[in-house]
Amino acid sequence: MQKPFEGAISEFYNTAAPDTIKAAIAGAKKSDVLSPEFPYAKELGKDAYQTHMDLLQLELAKFHNWVRTTGRRVAIVFEGRDAAGKGGTIARLRANLPPRSTKVVALSKPTESEAGQWYFQRYILHLPTAGTVSIFDRSWYNRGVVEKVFGFCSDEQRRKFFDQVVPFEQMVHQDGVDIIKLWLSVGQAEQLRRFLDRESDPLKQWKLSSIDVKGLYKWDDYTSAIDETLSKTHHADAPWIIVRSDDKRRARIAAIQQILTRFEYMGRDDDAIGAIDAKITAGPEVWNG
Secondary structure, X not given: OOOOOOOHHXXXXXXXXXXHHHHHHHOOOOOEOXXXXXXXXXXXXXXXXXXXXXXXXXXXXXXXXXXXXXXXXXXXXXXXXXXXXXXXXXXXXXXXXXXXXXXXXXXOOOOHHHHOOOOOHHHHOOOOOOOEEEEEEOOHHHOOOHHHHOOOOOHHHHHHHHHHHHHHHHHHHHOOEEEEEEEEEOOHHHHHHHHHHHHHOOOXXXXXXXXXXXHHHHHHHHHHHHHHHHHHHOEOOEOEEEEEOOOHHHHHHHHHHHXXXXXXXXXXXXXXXXXXXXXXXXXXXXXXX
């Protein structure tokens, strides 16, 4: 039986990928970081990663207890290209947190009814209530990037989105919801390497979609749409944090650090959280496509 999208990633690699990208993938060891712009040549070692992650898990438990007992409302938005590492980072973020009060929101294509609503309406239903955390695995920013790249929205709909999104987030913030926006940035070679890995692994093939395949041919279109989105939606009440994610381990640590250091929760241990690596995470000024 033919598998969905069987061979489509390999076909892109063989026929359409830039020679520099193919050379980087072909000559790399598993622990090598492929992007020349990435500040480290090797991924973080497994032992160092696990030691730090174990400490962060304890801090996340403290953070969650503080959110629950104080009635805080926290919305965490994860965005980024396909295969940027959003799902893996979210999995580590909520690995030891109660699912009833730590909800992951990953909405599918809008129904006919939802398509006729105000664009933000279906997302509002998933904002956190008192004492809970909502984690958005992609969010209302679909309109800024994916819908633009694939023509799923009109130019007028996207213009209206940019007119409304900052006031929308300001209104949500003013009502007491803390919004944390993380953009995971992955290089083209690493993205393709991850797709090739998914294509060849029966346990990961479910992660591939037609959008993933078509998106390989639209790297520059994505870059343009992301540039515009970041520049128009970075504001004081909900600033963007860029996380370089060519090394998944460093990215997961950096993302969790950004969340934990945003709040003065009871018992916060800054030594356990560790110093934030400015080479891995910063504001939109570090975005390079």
